[in-house]
Amino acid sequence: MNSVGEACTELKREYDQCFNRWFAEKFLKGENDGDPCGQLFKRYQLCVQVRAPRNRRLHRLQQSDQGEGHTHRRAGVHGPKQRES
């Protein structure tokens, strides 16, 4: 599936392949030691932020996830380390 920012499609494909494999073979089977696709996700994200079509609400969406304080462990961005909000 193409990325909304067309130039990012290849980076997205690489990330998707990594994620789909982890999701099916580890996550759904309860082997949850964190998403190993961090670097791929970061590269893909940087591309989307720059290239995705301009739309005010879209732009806010893209920015909102960067600044939010999560109690989540960020998979694919910061690896398995626990973040406290």
Next chain:
Amino acid sequence: MKIWSSEHVFGHPWDTVIKAAMRKYPNPMNPCVVGVDVLDRSLDNRGRLHSHRLLSTEWGLPSIVKAILGTSRTLTYIEEHSVVDPVEKKMELCSTNITLTNLVSVDERLVYTPHPENPEKTVLTQEAIITVKGISLSSYLESLMGNTISSNARKGRDALEWVISKLNAELEELKSTREGIKPAMAAASTEK
């Protein structure tokens, strides 16, 4: 405001349906989804996977609706949040349009759970709230859109079945490739 809901049973176990749901696009039943991006993904401290995605799509409005709303825009964006709980075996997906919001809101919620009586099956409960804003004939248009959503929901379920078949075919191909490699490797090692 129009509320639409349905329940459907897939003849596949929950894991299979969820793998397909995460890889739903592209598929021939939903040619209108032209782009998907992951904005964020994280694991919470209960081990659930949260995904925040952006879909670009042709809205699929009936042409009479487009004419009445006075819009020629066809590309719209949909924001989607999903949570997958691998322990409880539940996937919840919520989506809403983030363009054309001054004209219409479509909020959808899908929940996938194992069938309570048969673990080889999966139940999908799906609901949508449609609101057309600011013009007369809104309830008529909402009704039209309800029909579109109903038909799109059918396509969405067919799409999952298609993805499941494709994933099974990929798995079979992988298995037969591995079976083919084993004797070739054995022959190569005895030649040394």
